[in-house]
Amino acid sequence: MKSNSMVHSKKTVTAITYIALILGSVVMIFPFVWMILTSSKTISESMQIPPSIFPAQLMLDNFVEAVKSLPFMNLYINTALMILFRVLCAVAFSSMAGYAFAKLKFKGKNLLFTIVLVQMMLPSQIFIIPQYQMVAKLSAADTVFALVFPGLVSAFGTFFLRQAYMGIPNEIGEAAYLDGCNQWQVFTKVMFPLTSSSVAALCVFTAVFAYGDLMWPLVVNSDLKMMTLSSGLATLRGQFSTNFPVLMAGSLLAMLPMVVLYMFFQRQFIEGVAMTGGK
Amino acid sequence: MNSKAIRLKLSPAEKREQNWGWFMVAPTIIGLIILNMWPFIQTLYASFCEHLGFGHYKFIGVENYVNMFQNADFWKATWNTIYFCILTVPVGIFLSLLVAILLNAKIKGKGFFRSVFFLPMICAPAAVTLVWRWIFNSEYGILNQLLGTSINWITDSKVVMITCAIVAIWSAIGYDAVLLLSGLQNISKSYYEAAELDGAGKVTQFFHITLPMVSPTLFVVLIMRLMASLKVYDLIYMMVEDTNPALTSVQSLMYLFYRESFVAGNRGYGSAIVIWTVLLIGIVTLVQFIGQKKWVNYEV
Numbered sequence: 158m159k160s161n162s163m164v165h166s167k168k169t170v171t172a173i174t175y176i177a178l179i180l181g182s183v184v185m186i187f188p189f190v191w192m193i194l195t196s197s198k199t200i201s202e203s204m205q206i207p208p209s210i211f212p213a214q215l216m217l218d219n220f221v222e223a224v225k226s227l228p229f230m231n232l233y234i235n236t237a238l239m240i241l242f243r244v245l246c247a248v249a250f251s252s253m254a255g256y257a258f259a260k261l262k263f264k265g266k267n268l269l270f271t272i273v274l275v276q277m278m279l280p281s282q283i284f285i286i287p288q289y290q291m292v293a294k295l296s297a298a299d300t301v302f303a304l305v306f307p308g309l310v311s312a313f314g315t316f317f318l319r320q321a322y323m324g325i326p327n328e329i330g331e332a333a334y335l336d337g338c339n340q341w342q343v344f345t346k347v348m349f350p351l352t353s354s355s356v357a358a359l360c361v362f363t364a365v366f367a368y369g370d371l372m373w374p375l376v377v378n379s380d381l382k383m384m385t386l387s388s389g390l391a392t393l394r395g396q397f398s399t400n401f402p403v404l405m406a407g408s409l410l411a412m413l414p415m416v417v418l419y420m421f422f423q424r425q426f427i428e429g430v431a432m433t434g435g436k
Numbered sequence: 437m438n439s440k441a442i443r444l445k446l447s448p449a450e451k452r453e454q455n456w457g458w459f460m461v462a463p464t465i466i467g468l469i470i471l472n473m474w475p476f477i478q479t480l481y482a483s484f485c486e487h488l489g490f491g492h493y494k495f496i497g498v499e500n501y502v503n504m505f506q507n508a509d510f511w512k513a514t515w516n517t518i519y520f521c522i523l524t525v526p527v528g529i530f531l532s533l534l535v536a537i538l539l540n541a542k543i544k545g546k547g548f549f550r551s552v553f554f555l556p557m558i559c560a561p562a563a564v565t566l567v568w569r570w571i572f573n574s575e576y577g578i579l580n581q582l583l584g585t586s587i588n589w590i591t592d593s594k595v596v597m598i599t600c601a602i603v604a605i606w607s608a609i610g611y612d613a614v615l616l617l618s619g620l621q622n623i624s625k626s627y628y629e630a631a632e633l634d635g636a637g638k639v640t641q642f643f644h645i646t647l648p649m650v651s652p653t654l655f656v657v658l659i660m661r662l663m664a665s666l667k668v669y670d671l672i673y674m675m676v677e678d679t680n681p682a683l684t685s686v687q688s689l690m691y692l693f694y695r696e697s698f699v700a701g702n703r704g705y706g707s708a709i710v711i712w713t714v715l716l717i718g719i720v721t722l723v724q725f726i727g728q729k730k731w732v733n734y735e736v
Contacts, residue, residue: 263457
């Protein structure tokens with residue numbers, strides 16, 4: 158039997174929880190709302206004191222201005238291709254290697270896996286100068302290939318998918334093997350489909366990381382037409398250092414595709430990141 | 437004896453398995469050697485060289501390191517990086533844990549709140565930093581207007597790091613909270629039921645059940661957050677351009693590395709900075725792994 162005061166205090170705790178979460182959410186959302194509101198203001202409106210909260214009109218002039226100064230179509234395509242190829246490479250190569258490291262016996266396995274582990278621990282910046290020099294030597298600067306380059310293979314993906322394959326009982330593969338599948342068929346037809354949730358997590362992780370990455374695209378592609386959304390925004394910042402309505406319109410354009418994807422696949426995004434982070 | 441004989445001479449099936457193994461790891465291993473291992477060696481070597489331009493280097497011994505350790509900007513950048521960690525990591529993890537605990541309560545709309553807190557994670561740092569620059573703008577920014585202050589959030593050398601720290605915490609809170617939430621959800625309800633029967637209050641329950649049980653996750657989050665914060669670059673780069681008078685008060689090691697290597701073209705010196713940063717990350721991580729024995733509770 159619960160006393161009256163206990164029920165009462167429980168209600169208070171729930172109320173405080175809601176209030177705290179709502180306040181927190183306001184802090185989290187406010188910058189995005191402010192971005193949207195500002196993107197529709199004229200520059201003089203944005204500088205009013207006291208500030209005007211809502212724009213006087215709904216206008217697209219700032220978006221037009223942003224698109225005029227930055228080739229957004231190219232940025233979208235470059236970013237999409239970079240993400241696509243990085244995700245494909247990470248999934249294909251890491252699945253193969255992850256499977257082999259988890260399930261197959263071969264000479265040198267431990268040594269080779271040590272290579273994977275060591276690369277995983279090192280921060281990517283330590284590779285950047287030589288990687289840039291390689292791209293320059295291949296005369297591949299200002300190409301989509303250059304954007305993809307450091308993501309052609311993934312030490313983290315290999316480690317992560319190895320874990321996934323370790324979690325699958327050996328018997329499943331052995332049964333398929335005895336049924337006449339060769340190693341490649343066991344891998345592609347039986348084992349790979351069983352790792353789908355881990356593969357999805359790796360896709361999300363790779364995509365979000367590639368999308369947000371700033372230093373590599375800045376270093377390797379200086380032609381405006383070959384930039385990514387992130388590095389393009391860095392350029393826009395220099396051009397319109399005080400014209401915030403245009404900057405907000407540009408940021409909004411850069412964020413839009415990922416936010417739309419996120420709205421549809423929230424659970425996959427969050428679980429994907431939780432899985433890859435909690436390794 | 438028997439097993440040794442097998443190891444020396446593989447059966448055809450084992451041989452096939454070995455070939456498949458090599459074939460399947462080949463793309464990754466070759467890629468890692470070309471893209472990471474060789475570059476790592478090159479960076480290490482370049483840190484003892486002067487860059488003559490166009491990727492040509494001349495060996496100069498420890499000169500880069502000597503110059504680096506005598507350079508005030510370098511020490512300032514090292515301190516800035518550490519200061520950034522001090523400002524962001526404890527507060528950030530505390531707030532993340534708080535959010536995770538709130539999200540773990542029996543409430544409606546849990547999924548909605550979780551998605552909201554997570555939102556900054558999927559937005560490019562370049563994009564969100566621009567709106568924060570606007571919010572923090574000293575003349576027309578909404579924050580100064582609301583507070584009725586005229587703080588130079590981005591150009592005052594004493595304030596700018598705090599500004600960056602606020603944005604960093606805001607950006608990472610949802611990510612860390614999601615990780616901690618999955619740690620909290622793994623705690624069996626039976627512990628709390630038993631504690632309740634013993635008459636333990638909520639606060640006692642938190643310190644004697646929740647905190648010890650979530651400590652392994654907390655440790656993972658701490659390590660990840662520390663590693664990421666020691667490498668901080670994009671947020672500060674977007675917030676503070678190199679013409680900003682407050683640059684030296686906020687420039688992190690990776691920002692300095694970027695400017696030295698790719699703006700000034702001192703790739704040898706830049707390599708020395710990045711090697712130093714890796715050492716720093718290594719030391720900090722090692723200290724954490726030693727320190728964890730004191731507070732991280734692994735179930736037996």
